[in-house]
Amino acid sequence: MASNLRSGDRNIYLIGSERHQITGCKLSSNRQVLSGLFYNLHEVKLSIRESANLIVRECLIFWEKERIPTRATPHYVEKLMKMLKHWRNLQTSACRRSETQQENERNFISDLNNLFDIAHANALEIIKIEEIRKFLLS
Numbered sequence: 382m383a384s385n386l387r388s389g390d391r392n393i394y395l396i397g398s399e400r401h402q403i404t405g406c407k408l409s410s411n412r413q414v415l416s417g418l419f420y421n422l423h424e425v426k427l428s429i430r431e432s433a434n435l436i437v438r439e440c441l442i443f444w445e446k447e448r449i450p451t452r453a454t455p456h457y458v459e460k461l462m463k464m465l466k467h468w469r470n471l472q473t474s475a476c477r478r479s480e481t482q483q484e485n486e487r488n489f490i491s492d493l494n495n496l497f498d499i500a501h502a503n504a505l506e507i508i509k510i511e512e513i514r515k516f517l518l519s
Contacts, residue, residue, distance in 0.1 A: 391419075391423065393415075393416070393419050394468075394471075394472050394475060395468065395471065395472075395486060395489060395490055395493070396412060396415050396416055396419070396468070396493065397412065397416065400413065400416040400417055400420055407443075408440075408443050408444065408447065408496055408497070409439075409440050409443060409496075409497050410493065410494055410495060410496060410497060411464060411492055411493045411494070411495055411496075411497050412493040412494060413497070414436055414440065414461060414464075414497045415461075415464060415465070415468065415493070417436045417439065418432050418433060418436050418461065418465065421435055421436065429462070429465070430458070430462075433458045433461045433462060433465075434454065434458055436461065437454050437457045437458050437461060437499070438454065440457070440497060440499055441454070441457075441499065444499055444500070448508075449500050449501075449508070450500065450501040450507045450508065451499050451500060451501055452499070452501050452502070456499075457499045460499075461497075467489065468489070471485060471486060471489055
């Protein structure tokens with residue numbers, strides 16, 4: 382008996398459930414970004430590249446709101462594509478329970494809660510407002 386899963390009910394390996402958008406008033410984590418990417422892939426039926434572009438543009442809104450300088454979108458789409466490739470490599474080896482696989486999964490899960498950092502490499506030199514500079518350093 383097959384059951385249809387609604388969005389939000391689908392559990393993604395190591396990531397959790399899909400989310401249709403990045404919410405909150407803070408900068409997004411890697412988990413939120415990947416969750417939104419999977420939502421766009423499965424529910425909205427966008428291609429991987431289109432979904433990555435959409436999610437990165439959504440993240441840029443939060444970074445621009447905080448007035449933190451960023452680089453061009455394609456750089457971050459590539460960063461997201463690398464994260465997705467890393468996740469897929471882990472997923473293909475999911476049934477292996479070797480020490481290495483478990484260590485790789487633990488590292489990936491701990492990185493999921495990190496900030497999806499799209500700040501410009503020279504952001505600290507570009508930023509003129511001291512308050513924003515302190516925020517970026519924290």
